[in-house]
Amino acid sequence: xxxxxxxxxxKSFGDxxxxxxxSLKVEQGEVIAIIGPSGSGKSTLLRCATMLESIxxxxxxxxxxxxxxxxxxxxxxxxxxxxxxxxxxxxxLVFQDFNLFPHFSVMKNVTDALIHTQNKSKEEAYDxxxxxxxxxxxxxxxxxxxxxxxxxQQQRVSIARALALNPKVLFxxxxxxxxxxxLTSEVLKVIKSLAKEHMTMVIVTHEMNFxxxxxxxxxxxxxxxxxxxxxxxxxxxxxxxxxxxxxxxGYQ
Amino acid sequence: MDLLTLLSNLSDGMIVSIQxxxxxxxxxxxxxxxxxxxxxxxxxILRNLVKVYISxxxxxxxxxxLMVVYFGPYYMFGLIMPRGYRFYAVIIxxxxxxxxxxxxxxxxxxxxxxxxxxxxxxxxxxxKVQTFFRIIMPQVIRRIIPSITNEVITLxxxxxxxxxxxxxEMFTVARAVASAQANMMxxxxxxxxxxxxxxxxxxxxxxxxxxxxxxx
Numbered sequence: 001x002x003x004x005x006x007x008x009x010x011k012s013f014g015d016x017x018x019x020x021x022x023s024l025k026v027e028q029g030e031v032i033a034i035i036g037p038s039g040s041g042k043s044t045l046l047r048c049a050t051m052l053e054s055i056x057x058x059x060x061x062x063x064x065x066x067x068x069x070x071x072x073x074x075x076x077x078x079x080x081x082x083x084x085x086x087x088x089x090x091x092x093l094v095f096q097d098f099n100l101f102p103h104f105s106v107m108k109n110v111t112d113a114l115i116h117t118q119n120k121s122k123e124e125a126y127d128x129x130x131x132x133x134x135x136x137x138x139x140x141x142x143x144x145x146x147x148x149x150x151x152x153q154q155q156r157v158s159i160a161r162a163l164a165l166n167p168k169v170l171f172x173x174x175x176x177x178x179x180x181x182x183l184t185s186e187v188l189k190v191i192k193s194l195a196k197e198h199m200t201m202v203i204v205t206h207e208m209n210f211x212x213x214x215x216x217x218x219x220x221x222x223x224x225x226x227x228x229x230x231x232x233x234x235x236x237x238x239x240x241x242x243x244x245x246x247x248x249x250g251y252q
Numbered sequence: 253m254d255l256l257t258l259l260s261n262l263s264d265g266m267i268v269s270i271q272x273x274x275x276x277x278x279x280x281x282x283x284x285x286x287x288x289x290x291x292x293x294x295x296x297i298l299r300n301l302v303k304v305y306i307s308x309x310x311x312x313x314x315x316x317x318l319m320v321v322y323f324g325p326y327y328m329f330g331l332i333m334p335r336g337y338r339f340y341a342v343i344i345x346x347x348x349x350x351x352x353x354x355x356x357x358x359x360x361x362x363x364x365x366x367x368x369x370x371x372x373x374x375x376x377x378x379x380k381v382q383t384f385f386r387i388i389m390p391q392v393i394r395r396i397i398p399s400i401t402n403e404v405i406t407l408x409x410x411x412x413x414x415x416x417x418x419x420x421e422m423f424t425v426a427r428a429v430a431s432a433q434a435n436m437m438x439x440x441x442x443x444x445x446x447x448x449x450x451x452x453x454x455x456x457x458x459x460x461x462x463x464x465x466x467x468x
Contacts, residue, residue, distance in 0.1 A: 052371055088377050099372035102467050103390050116386065117377035147468040165376065 001064045003028050003090075003169055003200055004049065009058035011041075011048055018044045020224035022058075026169060029198040033211035033232075036221035037247060042204045043096075045221070046173050049202070050093045051078055062090045063168075092162030096174040098154045100146040100161070106133065107142040110161045118165065125164075132160040136190060152183030156190055163194075170194070172203040188214075208251045212236050220244050255437075261429055262441055265422035270449075272342055272411045272421060277404065279347035284354025291359055302355075309352030315416050318345040322417040342414045350407060357399045361392035394464040401457040408450050 004026040011019040018041045026032055034042050047053040049060060051067060055076050060067045067087045068076035078084060100109050110132060111125035120128075133139050136156040146154050155175055162170055172191065176184040188210050194201065195214045205211055211218055211232065218235040220228040220243075228235055228244045239245045290302035309317070322341035325331040333341075365388055373383040412423035426442035429435075 050375060052374065085377065088375070091375075093375045095368060095372065097368060099366075099368035101369065101372070101387055103394070112386070113376035113378065116382060117379075145467045161376070 002026060002061075003030075003063060004202075005059075005061045005064075006045075006049065007059040007061070009045070009048060009060065010056045011044055011053065012056055018224055019048065022221075022224075022226055024219065024226065024229075026200060026202060028168075029200055030217060031195045031200070031215045032202045032217045032219060033215035034202065034204045034219045034221060035206070035208065035211055035247075036219075036227070040221040041224040042221050043173055046093070046171050046202070046204055050091055050171055051084075051088065052093075054078065062087050089165065090168045091171060092165060092167035092169075093171045093173065094155070094159055094162050094175050096177050098146070098151075098158045098178070100154055100158055102146050104145075105142065106138065106144050106146070106149070106157050109146070109157055110164050113161070114164050128164055129160070132163055133157075135193075136160045137186075150183060151179045152186045155179065155183075155187045159187075159190060159194075169200040169202065172201065172205070174204050174206065176205070176207060208236070208248065220247065222247070255441075258429065258437060258441060262422055262425050262438070262445070265420055265425035266445060268339075268414075268419065268421040269411045269423070269445075272346060272414055272419075273408060273449075275343045276346040276350055276407060279343070280350035280354055283347060283351035285358050287351050287355035288358035288362065291355055292362065306352045306355060309349050310356075314345065314349050314410060315413050317349055318342060318413060318417055321345040321348075338417055338419050341417060342419050346407075346410070350403065353403050354400070357396050357403070358392065360399070361396040362388065364395060365391060397457065397461045397464065401454065401461075404453055404457065405450050408453060409446055412446075 002025040006022060006024050009019055009022045010017070020041075022041075022045060024032075034045065036042050044053065048055050051060075055068060057074075057076065059076065065083075065087060067079060067084075069079055070076050079087060101112070104112060107126065107129050111122075111129040114120045114125040114128060115122060130139065130142070133142055136159060138153060138156055138160070141149060141153065141157075146157065149157065155178075159170075159175075175191070176187050179187060184207070188207065191201070191203065191210075192214050203211070203215070213232075215232055218229060218232050219226055220235055220239075220241075222243050228239060228241050235244065236248060239248055287302055287306065290298050291306065293299045293302070318341065321344050322338065325333055369387055369391070370383060373387045378386065411421055414421045415424040415427070418424070422445055423442055426438040430438040
């Protein structure tokens with residue numbers, strides 16, 4: 001059974017159909033990179049998969065459990081209550097602009113949800129927090145506040161915050177787009193190390209070399225559909241569609 | 253009349269002024285938050301009712317509102333209120349009025365919060381109530397403290413309005429003494445009282461503001 005399966009997803013904002021008909025599967029341990037021009041629906045796809053957006057049609061399943069239920073008119077609605085909580089526990093999301101909680105210290109950012117949504121003891125949560133911050137190279141910063149950190153450090157805190165809840169799949173929504181090149185590399189390094197540990201990840205990115213290096217599967221999106229997908233070698237080395245060729249050429 | 257006698261005459265009034273001030277704050281700060289939530293409700297009936305309430309409270313003089321609260325029960329319903337009602341009428345009038353102002357300040361603060369904070373909380377599994385009290389409100393309070401300070405300072409001076417329904421707060425006493433003695437001193441003393449009171453208020457609020465500015 002796939003960790004995540006998206007079936008015939010459709011999503012519009014008013015008259016604008018942002019996602020036309022997308023199906024995809026994410027298997028345990030896979031790293032999927034989603035590339036494509038701005039406005040192609042990449043971020044919206046992630047926002048639907050993480051239930052930040054409603055969907056117009058289709059289905060999203062985590063480990064075979066549907067995150068949406070169709071009503072009698074066939075319109076999909078988010079599951080509620082305990083089911084929703086369970087589905088949400090399967091994934092984490094790293095935002096483009098971090099969305100750390102500015103009034104919490106680094107440690108509190110990482111551990112607060114553990115304590116208050118997963119009822120872990122403070123000691124247990126802090127152990128997890130320390131381990132993750134060390135892994136992110138931020139063990140010195142546990143008492144700092146987000147404003148005292150560089151963008152790259154903030155993004156690494158937000159990765160630690162997402163990992164703390166032990167998600168089965170981690171989504172990244174352009175995790176380096178708000179960072180300068182130097183800071184970008186330190187964040188990409190962290191994501192690469194997670195890939196080595198076979199963390200399941202779905203990464204929307206504009207970093208083509210990174211996508212090529214880290215992903216086992218690359219999806220090229222254009223105008224709300226998957227225009228091409230395959231291994232990095234296939235998509236980057238030997239793209240089939242002209243649209244993919246033109247897009248990738250623009251990055252070289 | 254020497255200064256000491258004057259001050260002892262005024263002191264009972266001062267206590268009443270301070271009571272009005274403190275009770276109004278204690279009641280209107282939480283009430284304002286509830287009003288703000290009503291004002292932002294998805295239910296259009298509730299939202300518009302609250303909007304009308306805020307509009308009346310801000311659009312008519314507090315002095316008039318105090319009179320309505322005090323005389324209203326009798327004029328409108330023939331109710332004879334107990335003797336102590338005068339003071340309660342002041343507190344009710346002030347709390348209802350200030351809640352409307354505080355509600356708009358809360359609303360401004362809450363609506364200024366970036367949507368990303370809500371989304372991050374949602375992804376991390378916080379409930380709506382947890383998100384509001386753990387993530388949103390602490391940041392809102394920090395943002396609105398300067399506006400709250402403004403209102404609190406105005407409240408100190410507004411306590412003098414209680415005289416319109418003959419609650420003997422400090423200013424009522426000062427007026428009485430001044431006209432009985434044909435003397436300016438009670439007014440000077442009243443001015444000093446309000447100034448010192450507000451100086452303390454401003455200092456305390458600044459302390460709170462500094463305490464909350466540990467982050468950006």
